[in-house]
Amino acid sequence: MELKGHYFGDRGDSVTAADHGRANVTKDEHDRYRFKVPTLRNAELTAPYFHDGGTADLHQAVRTMLKYQVGKELPDADVDALVAFLKSLTGTYTPLSGSEKGDVPARAHNPS
């Protein structure tokens, strides 16, 4: 998550196992720090956000995306509009059970 900024550097703590991203699974150096773009369906219900659970607030998640993936800051009204759009994607939500989640590296972050 470093396209337009340094997410890990700005986070200001050490890199965790989860931060290694897809490389945890493929063992391919090319995949280090790469992350699957998650579905945004039901995003309203699936906090905390990002691979590190770095934020539990959807507005903050949108601002983080704008900063690191889009390279923009937007006024609060526009962020509110994006969140309203994301909330329009809420439908029936069926969380995975523990055994379906698989071997996901533990995250070392507490959402702020």
Ligand code: HEM
């Ligand atoms: C305004 C535009 C965007 C919005 C509103 C947005 C929204 C979001 C949200 C809410 C999440 C968290 C989902 C979750 O953890 O369940 C997310 C994650 C993610 N998005 Fe975006 N996104 C935007 C643009 C982009 C762009 C342009 C890219 C790639 C070029 C991108 C790539 C990703 C990736 C890779 C993640 C997962 C990151 C991680 O797990 O650390 N997003 N996005």
